[in-house]
Structures are given as C-alpha cells and as structure tokens.
Amino acid sequence: MKKLNTYTLSEQLELLGSGQISSRELVSDYLDHIDRVDGEIGAWITVDRQGALRQALRIDERRQKGEALGALAGIPGGLKDNLCTVDLPTTCASKMLIQYTSPFDATVVDKLRDAGAVILGKLNMDEFAMGSSTENSYVKPVRNPVDPGRVPGGSSGGSAAAVASGQAAFTLGSDTGGSIRQPAAFCGVVGLKPTYGAVSRYGLVAFASSLDQIGPLTRDVTDLAYVMNAIVGHDHRDSTSAPVDWPDFRDSLRADEKGMKGMKIALPKEYFGPGLHPEVKASVLEAARRFELLGADVDEVSVTTMEYALPAYYLISSAEASSNLARFDGVQYGFRADEFEDLRDLYVKSRSQGFGKEVKRRILLGTYALSSGYYDAYYKKAQQVRGLIRKEFSDIFRDYDLILSPVAPTTAWKLGEKSKDPLEMYMEDVYTVPINIAGVPAISLPCGRDASGLPIGFQLIGKAFDEKTLIKAAYTYEQSVGGWRYDG
DSSP: OOOGGGSOHHHHHHHHHTTSSOHHHHHHHHHHHHHHHHHHHOOEEEEOHHHHHHHHHHHHHHHHTTOOOOTTTTOEEEEETTBOOSSSBOOTTSGGGTTOBOSSOOHHHHHHHHTTOEEEEEEOOSGGGOOSSSOOOSSOOOOOSSOTTBOOOSSSHHHHHHHHTTSOSEEEEEOSSSTTHHHHHHHTOEEEEOOTTTSOOTTBOOSSTTTOOEEEEESSHHHHHHHHHHHOSOOTTOTTOOOOOOOOGGGGOSOOTTTTTTOEEEEEGGGGSTTSOHHHHHHHHHHHHHHHHTTOEEEEEOOTTHHHHHHHHHHHHHHHHHHHGGGOSSSSSSOOOSOOSSHHHHHHHHHHHHSOHHHHHHHHHHHHHHSTTTIIIIIIHHHHHHHHHHHHHHHHHHHOSEEEEESOSSSOOBTTSSTTOHHHHHGGGTTTHHHHHHTOOEEEEEEEEOTTSOEEEEEEEEOTTOHHHHHHHHHHHHHHHTOOOOOO
16 A cells, blocks of 8 residues: 555545544554654644544544544544644644633634544644734744745745645635735645635634635645535524535536537636746646636636735735734733833834734734724725725626636745835735735636746635636636646
C-alpha cells in the first residue's frame, strides 16, 4: 500500500470504513510526515501530536464497537489559527495573542468534532489574516511546497501549503478578500469561499466582519464536498448566519450525461485586461474553452464596477479592522507591555509592540476613514460602491449561472519580492475582492502551470447560496481534465 497521506480524503474514508487501516495509523502517518517536511515549509504554528492520537484512538474504539460515526470520522485536518479552540492556543500569528487560549470552540470546530474529524493542530497565517503572502506572520513565514523560494499566498497560506504538501487531508481557512482562493491557486489545491452567512463565523477572530467567511481547502472537489457538508448550516450564535436548507453536496458529484449543456457562464472582459500575466490568461481561457467543450455557453460580459472594488474593499475592511482590533488594548487579555506610566501609555505601548507593520497600517487607514470629516468622503462612498457591485453581480446572475475569471494576476512570487511595496501586494487581490463585497460564493481550481512549473488557478463564481451548482460545475471540469493528486 502506498503512503496513506497520498490518498484523498474520500479514499481514506473508504479504507477506514473497510477496516484496511485504522485512524491511529492514518493520523500517525500524517504526524510523521509533518515532522519530516514542515521544517522547510512552516505551515503549522501548533501541532497537537498527543491530542490527535487520542482523538484517533477514540474513533477506532467506537468503530470497533459498531457505534454510529460522523461523516469525517478519523480524517486528519488542520485549522487556520484564527479559529478558536479550547484545547490549543489561538494566536492569529500575532505577538498580541501568542499565548492566548480561547474559553470556547468556534462553531466550525464543534461541527468538525461532531463529524469525527481529527484536529492535528493550528495553521500559520498572515497576522490577523491581513496579507496576501503569509509573510506577515509573527511566528515565521510560510513557503510554497511547489517552490520553497516562493510565497504560498495568503492569508490562509499555511492552510493551503499543508494540503499541497500532504500534511493534512483537509484544512479550514478564512477568506476576507481572497484569502482561501488565492493561496489555493498558488499551491495548486481546491479552495472554496462560501456565500456570506453559509458557514457560521462564531469563534472566528474577526478581521472585517461583513466580509469574513470560513471555508475548506482540499485536494479535489470530492473532498471539498465532504468538508462542506460538515461545516455548513445555520447557527443562532452568529447573527449573520442564514437559515437555509442545505443539500448534500455529495449529490453534485455525479456524472451527468448532458455534461454542462444548458449552463451559461459569463466571462468578464475586465478581468482579462492589462496586468494579467499572459500565461495565467492563457490557462484561464483554456479552462473556459474546456467548459464550452463540455457543452456550456460561455459569453463575454462587462463588469464596470471592477476598477472601484479594490479601493472600496480596503476602505471597508480596514475600517472594520480598526473597530474589531480595538479590543486588543493590553487590559483584558493578550499582550501587555512590561513598562508603562499610565493607562494611555499602556494602550499605546501594548498596541505598538503587539501588532505588526501590516496590521498597524490597516488600523491607521481604517481609523482615518472613519474619523470626523472623512467618514462621508471615504467610508460612506465605499459602502455606496459596495451596493453598486452587489447590483452588478445580481444583474449578471439573472442571465448566467456562473462567472469564470482568474484568481490572481500572477503565479506565486518570490519571498520578499513585494514586501516593500504594499500597494503592489494589494493589487494581487483585484480579482477576488469583488466576490467578498458581493457576498457570493467562489471556488478556486487548478488549471495549469506556468513555464516555471508554478500552479495557475481559476475561479468559478456562483449565485448566493447556490454552492450546489458551483460544486457540480467544478467537479465536472475536474473530471474532464483528470484532477490533481499529491504523490508524496
């Protein structure tokens, strides 16, 4: 039998169910692999070896007794380190929370435990999820498993790198402006940003509350459907959680004789203009042609609000970050400066020493946009643009089932290459932030490699709460091209 971590999640479930392997064997294989490879990659902040083995042993004992088990029983996964856990630190890769442990679990963690998943540990990220490269981690940078000299994307870079390098069968990340989809594209895995409100945000340390959404990263679309089944659903503890009757996403994984016939896909011409690398453009357009061969109608459309999405996103997200991060003041919990003269000095020194450069930059931008005299000129205008973007997406979806576009203008860049130019880094989010602003779902899929062998991804964007169609289309495409597999 080949290495256990080279099987997909769905294949591992079959092996576990048939008794060919035990969960303890599977988890041990992953933990040993983490020991071998993560020193170079840096995907993990905390690995819970003993806790994971105990979880696996309990699953094995229950399976031997013939007890009913959850849909992910015995499968090893990882959590981005901004998801609260009672048994492991939740650091957000920040000095501010480096020793913090939450008194409660996030709802998605509860759901994974109920499904029987084994939590291997917490994954590295850009500090407080602010970044596009996972170089902003206080702990250490993450390296791309395809080329360790390059970034894995961000802010869920650890989550994508862990799946791409065979260190977890699945992971969870968070996506505020592309932070699941872009690292998925850079590392050559599958990543989904669900509809806003589809997955509970309770227990997610907030960056921008009206944009954040938790989602899975997996090796293929089949695995993604299994994880989505486990984490989706209404939660009364999250006031933004939507009371929707969700289907079994595995029903979308069936071959259809009609292929994609009757499906209409929009191709926004503004997403293929200046700034898009020629190799990325060619691979994404080839994916569009593949959908045409499968029977879909692919038409070019115009998205006139695209040029306003990026500035609107950074104003809205930074304003919300300024508000959300105000709680980290050195008083109640988190980092506190050792020396201070009075309460104001405590605030200033604790926040100055506890936050990294990128977090400070966004807090300053957000505070400025919300300040008296500038609120109407910046924040209010950004919210008006948000309304226009939502309307334009809604108008497109009246005529089309899906939108197809690039995920990022380029493939993964070299470590340190863009760190000195924040604006250049921000431009990498140009194709992903409109989806968060509109609140609709989008999935990133591998569609090729550039001349250096670096993965290229494209994204399918769907109607709100129509993840079923999104997963069906992604699965049909993946089956037509043969998919991607980790071979150790």
